[in-house]
Amino acid sequence: MSLPKTLAEDVARNxxxxxxxIDEDPDQAYAYSRIALRLASRVxxxxxxxxxxxxxxxxxxxALAEFRASRRMTGSVELWPVMADxxxxxxxxxxxxxxxxxxxxxxxxxxxxxxxRLVAAGARRDMGQIDAAIVTLQSPELASSAVHSWTxxxxxxxxxxxxxxxxxxxxxxxxxxxxxxxxxxxxxxxDRLAELDGVEFVDALGDDDxxxxxxxxxxxxxxxxxxxxxxxxxxxxxxxxxxxxAKA
Numbered sequence: 001m002s003l004p005k006t007l008a009e010d011v012a013r014n015x016x017x018x019x020x021x022i023d024e025d026p027d028q029a030y031a032y033s034r035i036a037l038r039l040a041s042r043v044x045x046x047x048x049x050x051x052x053x054x055x056x057x058x059x060x061x062x063a064l065a066e067f068r069a070s071r072r073m074t075g076s077v078e079l080w081p082v083m084a085d086x087x088x089x090x091x092x093x094x095x096x097x098x099x100x101x102x103x104x105x106x107x108x109x110x111x112x113x114x115x116x117r118l119v120a121a122g123a124r125r126d127m128g129q130i131d132a133a134i135v136t137l138q139s140p141e142l143a144s145s146a147v148h149s150w151t152x153x154x155x156x157x158x159x160x161x162x163x164x165x166x167x168x169x170x171x172x173x174x175x176x177x178x179x180x181x182x183x184x185x186x187x188x189x190x191d192r193l194a195e196l197d198g199v200e201f202v203d204a205l206g207d208d209d210x211x212x213x214x215x216x217x218x219x220x221x222x223x224x225x226x227x228x229x230x231x232x233x234x235x236x237x238x239x240x241x242x243x244x245x246a247k248a
Contacts (some may be wrong), residue, residue: 003040011040018049026056037066043071055082062087077104081115085122093123113142114150118157125161134161153184156189163196172196 003011014036021029031166033046033053040046051066064086067079084099100120108116117136137158140152158212159174172193179189 002043007039011036011046011173014039015045015049018053022053026053029053030057030059042073044070047073048079051079051082052070052237055086055089058089060086064090069138077107078112080104080108081112081119084116084119088119088123088126093126096123097127110141111148114139114154117141121157121161125164130161130165134158134165137161147181152178152186152189155181156187156192159189159192163192167194214237 001008014032017032018029018036021032023064030053033050036046037050047066047070049181051063051070054060054063064083067086071077071079071083072214080099080102084096087093087095087099087121096119105113105116117139121133121136124130124136137154140235141148142154142158155174155178159171159178162168162174175189175193175196178187179193182189
């Protein structure tokens, strides 16, 4: 609303393309975000979109700068967890852990607090503190039977940490719980369960190709047989003609 109408429409189009492409083609989404940023760098939504596009392409320093700019403009703490994760991406897990203890975390909604817990657990794992990561993930949200948008990822992270700690049976249980809650396929919990159970997935494409080639090979063989029969028939006709000529 702070931009002239034509400029606002141009910026909006680029932001729409960022949203459409960020999962499937993050590099292209990043390119659109740079256009929007060039057109309207003083709009908080543009800085946030540019941050997420940079984050998706693992440009963590750039993403962190954009998130900080958006936060300064809005005063919101909503981006605090992803800012902390950028610190992890920059190889500073200690800084991410420090952010997990800041007052801003208490201002987050439930989803944001769970996200911050996931980031903190990841930072613990980055520092080789796997047991501490497991404890970090243990929470009322993890124990709850209620399913929320963040439930599959929380259960999955807990299962993955248990597996790294060598607690395979518990890991299998929690991968199963993650799969039960994951109706949208946000995690690969089913594949992880299969791996634990020793199930191997075989690409059937090669077999299909062989099967599809079989009829063609059979047709070639039939064609060869027919040609041989015709050749035999021609040979017999030629022999009959030769015999007739000899008698004459």
